[in-house]
Amino acid sequence: MEIKGLKIIVILALVLNFEHAHAGDYYKSDRILFDFYTSQWVNKPAVISTEPSLSFTCSWGRDIQYKKTNFSWFYGLGYDFTKINHNANLKPRSTFQGSPREVGLRVIRVPYKINRLTSQYIECPIELRYRTQTKQPFRFYVGGKVGLMTNARYQLQNGENYQRKNISELQKFKYGMTLRVGYGLFNVFAYYGLNGLIHPENQRGVNQLSFGISLIAN
Numbered sequence: 001m002e003i004k005g006l007k008i009i010v011i012l013a014l015v016l017n018f019e020h021a022h023a024g025d026y027y028k029s030d031r032i033l034f035d036f037y038t039s040q041w042v043n044k045p046a047v048i049s050t051e052p053s054l055s056f057t058c059s060w061g062r063d064i065q066y067k068k069t070n071f072s073w074f075y076g077l078g079y080d081f082t083k084i085n086h087n088a089n090l091k092p093r094s095t096f097q098g099s100p101r102e103v104g105l106r107v108i109r110v111p112y113k114i115n116r117l118t119s120q121y122i123e124c125p126i127e128l129r130y131r132t133q134t135k136q137p138f139r140f141y142v143g144g145k146v147g148l149m150t151n152a153r154y155q156l157q158n159g160e161n162y163q164r165k166n167i168s169e170l171q172k173f174k175y176g177m178t179l180r181v182g183y184g185l186f187n188v189f190a191y192y193g194l195n196g197l198i199h200p201e202n203q204r205g206v207n208q209l210s211f212g213i214s215l216i217a218n
Contacts (some may be wrong), residue, residue: 017023028137029063029214030074035189035213039084041197041203046063048088048105051112055082055210057124065074070130078123080147082208085112090154107205114157121147121174139187139216141180148173169202171195176207180214187214 040050061076089108108115127143149172156162175191193208 026169028133029218032217033059034215035212037210039208039210040081041206042209043207047107051085053083053085070132072129074127076125078125080121080123083118085116110158119153120150120153122150123147136184138183146175169198191215
């Protein structure tokens with residue numbers, strides 16, 4: 001379902017980009033962003049680890065040029081779908097007692113690809129941008145974003161196909177820093193989450209670190 005929706009958004013973005021490029025004076029504004037990336041957890045217990053899995057973000061917004069320079073700033077609205085394959089057991093416990101360290105994440109001995117956490121966010125990105133005004137521009141964008149979780153699901157497919165929604169241990173909000181550097185259509189993307197993904201009373205730390213590519217349309 002998520003992939004089908006993404007295809008529709010990509011087609012719409014390309015249509016909008018084509019129409020904008022042929023209407024009036026040319027100005028490279030980079031209003032539509034698609035990020036394809038893999039994520040890992042950092043600042044976590046040593047026994048917890050993750051494996052690469054494909055995630056994506058799409059954002060649309062407004063680029064405001066500073067006078068006649070190559071600098072601008074951007075704000076917008078986006079949708080994020082993140083998938084993490086990991087070895088953490090996110091089944092609920094019957095009781096939560098003890099210190100945060102004692103209550104922390106547990107390990108489950110199964111292949112990572114059958115043990116995953118998926119989450120969806122509505123996001124508000126903001127960026128300070130440097131971009132050359134050419135058909136194949138050089139870009140250096142630094143910024144941040146805040147996201148509100150709209151859905152999360154833990155899935156363990158070890159014969160029983162266990163699923164869990166409404167995961168109370170997860171933070172509803174996430175926020176962090178973003179970086180985009182590149183030339184032309186393809187650009188390198190990075191994100192670091194400044195807050196922990198899990199409530200600190202359940203597990204301290206566990207930040208998201210993501211690397212990937214950005215496809216940017218006018």
